[in-house]
Amino acid sequence: MFIGEHQHTIDTKGRVVVPAQFRDELGEKMIVTRWLDGCLAIYTLDQWQKVYENLKKLPSTKREARMYTHMIMSKAAECETDAQGRIRIPQHLTKAAKLEKHCVLVGVSDHVEIWDRDRWEEYYALASENFEEIAETLTEFFE
Template sequence: MFMGEFQHNIDTKGRIIVPSKFRDELGENFVVTRGLDKCLFAYPMDEWRNLELKLKKLPLTKKDARAFTRFFFSGAVECEVDKQGRINLPQPLRNYAVLEKECVVIGVSDRIEIWAIDKWEDYFNESEESFAEIAENLMDFDI
């Protein structure tokens, strides 16, 4: 399980350090793709395969299913951590998540997320204000 929040910079070549706490869980190779809320999602290969199987079950006849599947898979790249603990994020993914310098890498149960620090702070502040309401809405799911 991934959890925690770490700040790292992305360099001019698009490389970012993967927190050492996450490296073992991610494995040698893992997948990074466009996430929701203008961040990137990174999945260990076994989680990626599980997600892929679920997305394959979506009906091709549903417009939303086709759109989400295209969005998710077209941005996906397989990554490998280098000897310095970094991964190289392609320019299209950096553009999508507006990753320029300061970033936040967070653990979110079965995945990690990579955020531009300003986007994360905005998201966190907005969510923090409505956290009680969000929690109340999730009570229906036995949380």
Template sequence: MFMGEYSHTIDVKGRVILPAKFRDELGMNFVVTRGLEGCLSVYTMDSWLHLADAMKKLKASKENVRAFKRFVFGSAAEVEFDKQGRILIPGTLREYAHLEKEVTVLGTGDKIEIWNKDAYETYAAKIVPDMEEIAESMDETLDLEF
């Protein structure tokens, strides 16, 4: 399980280091793609294959399904760590998430998110005050306790 929040920098070549805990769990090869709210999503190969399998079950006759598949799969890149524990994020993904210097790396359970630091701080400032209301609106069958 991926958890925690970390601050890192991205170098001029588009490389960013991920926390050692995350590197161990990701394995040798994994996938980076566009995420929602302007971040990048990083999946283990197992999680990626599970997502791909679930997406196959959606009706391709629906325009919004085709659009979402293009959004997720069209930008996806299989990546690996270099000897320093960094990953090279493709330019199109850096542009999408506005990754320039400072980034926030978040563990979100089943995946990792990489955010532009300022964008994440703006998002968190907006969403955190509403967290109690959000928690109450979640599916009651999950039986979550905090």
């Protein structure tokens, strides 16, 4: 399970340090892809297989399903950690998430997200303002 928030920088080659606690669970190879709300998602290879299996269940006759699948799969890239614990994020992904210098890696249960720091702060402030109302609308999903 991935939890926590870690501030980092991304260098000019698109490399970012993956925190040790995330690296331990992610392993040496991982999948990075475009994700929702303007961030990137990092998945273990096993978890990526589950994402893939779920995408295959979507009806290919529905345009929205095809678009969603295209956005997730076409931007996905396999990355591996180097000796310093960094991954190199492909340029098409850093561009998609508007990652330039400062970023935040956020543990989100079954995956890790990489956010531009300013975008994360805006998103988090909005979510914080509405936390109770959001929680009330989601109670039906809890047992």
